[in-house]
Amino acid sequence: xxxxxxxxxxxxxxxxxxxxxxxxxxxxxxxxxxxxxxxxxxxxxxxxxxxxxxxxxxxxxxxxxxxxxxxxxxxxxxxxxxxxxxxxxxxxxxxxxxxxxxxxxxxxxxxxxxxxxxxxxxxxxxxxxxxxxxxxxxxxxxxxxxxxxxxxxxxxxxxxxxxxxxxxxxxxxxxxxxxxxxxxxxxxxxxxxxxxxxxxxxxxxxxxxxxxxxxxxxxxxxxxxx
Numbered sequence: 546x547x548x549x550x551x552x553x554x555x556x557x558x559x560x561x562x563x564x565x566x567x568x569x570x571x572x573x574x575x576x577x578x579x580x581x582x583x584x585x586x587x588x589x590x591x592x593x594x595x596x597x598x599x600x601x602x603x604x605x606x607x608x609x610x611x612x613x614x615x616x617x618x619x620x621x622x623x624x625x626x627x628x629x630x631x632x633x634x635x636x637x638x639x640x641x642x643x644x645x646x647x648x649x650x651x652x653x654x655x656x657x658x659x660x661x662x663x664x665x666x667x668x669x670x671x672x673x674x675x676x677x678x679x680x681x682x683x684x685x686x687x688x689x690x691x692x693x694x695x696x697x698x699x700x701x702x703x704x705x706x707x708x709x710x711x712x713x714x715x716x717x718x719x720x721x722x723x724x725x726x727x728x729x730x731x732x733x734x735x736x737x738x739x740x741x742x743x744x745x746x747x748x749x750x751x752x753x754x755x756x757x758x759x760x761x762x763x764x765x766x767x768x769x770x771x
């Protein structure tokens with residue numbers, strides 16, 4: 546093989562490697578954009594994450610999903626969304642207090658409570674240090690006297706009157722969920738609305754840069770350029 550043939554082979558290999566990397570970059574950028582707009586993928590699957598029955602009415606059920614809380618009044622035949630001002634997401638626990646009127650719903654980002662068996666809901670403020678350090682709720686328990694205990698990634702907290710929380714136990718895990726942190730970093734969630742817009746703009750810019758690079762490379766090959 547001559548030196549010219551070797552150079553040509555290297556150039557072709559380099560060009561194909563560039564195409565492969567460009568495709569991978571498009572996949573990364575496209576998935577980032579879709580994470581910003583999940584509704585573009587069509588109606589999402591709604592797995593049931595939790596289920597609770599009204600102690601005063603066995604035909605009235607509540608279930609938690611990725612996007613909030615739903616209620617059924619016919620034993621689970623039909624469901625409708627429970628209207629809330631700011632519904633929690635990934636609702637993994639729904640609990641009725643012993644009085645059978647107070648019901649709590651816990652998501653990964655919020656805790657809500659209803660004092661009238663699930664008709665009107667309001668947010669329960671989480672422990673300030675949990676919010677400040679980026680931790681998240683894990684589980685919820687209600688004692689015989691209606692005492693609420695919240696397990697978070699920073700520890701166990703007990704709620705008293707006036708949304709006052711007291712830490713009563715150590716954490717089961719330390720710090721922030723690294724997988725969620727990585728997801729939030731990839732989608733810009735760490736920076737709030739501005740961060741999401743910046744991440745989406747960067748993804749679109751990466752798509753534009755990759756596509757224009759492929760077009761310029763193809764034009765260069767047509768002109769006989771390396």
